[in-house]
Amino acid sequence: MTRPYLILKRYNINNNDSNYKLENVTSKHCPKCNELLFNEINKSIDYPYVCLLCDENFYNIELDC
Numbered sequence: 001m002t003r004p005y006l007i008l009k010r011y012n013i014n015n016n017d018s019n020y021k022l023e024n025v026t027s028k029h030c031p032k033c034n035e036l037l038f039n040e041i042n043k044s045i046d047y048p049y050v051c052l053l054c055d056e057n058f059y060n061i062e063l064d065c
């Protein structure tokens, strides 16, 4: 499993205006890639979690753990 800060670093390189921080990381895992999810901080997005590796958002109900 990739360390969250590495996912964050990669995401921030690809997205210049990204505001995600390490403190936004959760203990939940992405159903697709199994990496740790981040709390969605973009208020215009109606999903609580985001996988910065897949660049996809998820609802709580979509997660196993």
Ligand SMILES: [Zn+2]
Residues within 6 Å of the ligand: 030, 031, 032, 033, 034, 035, 051, 052, 053, 054, 055
């Ligand atoms: Zn993922």
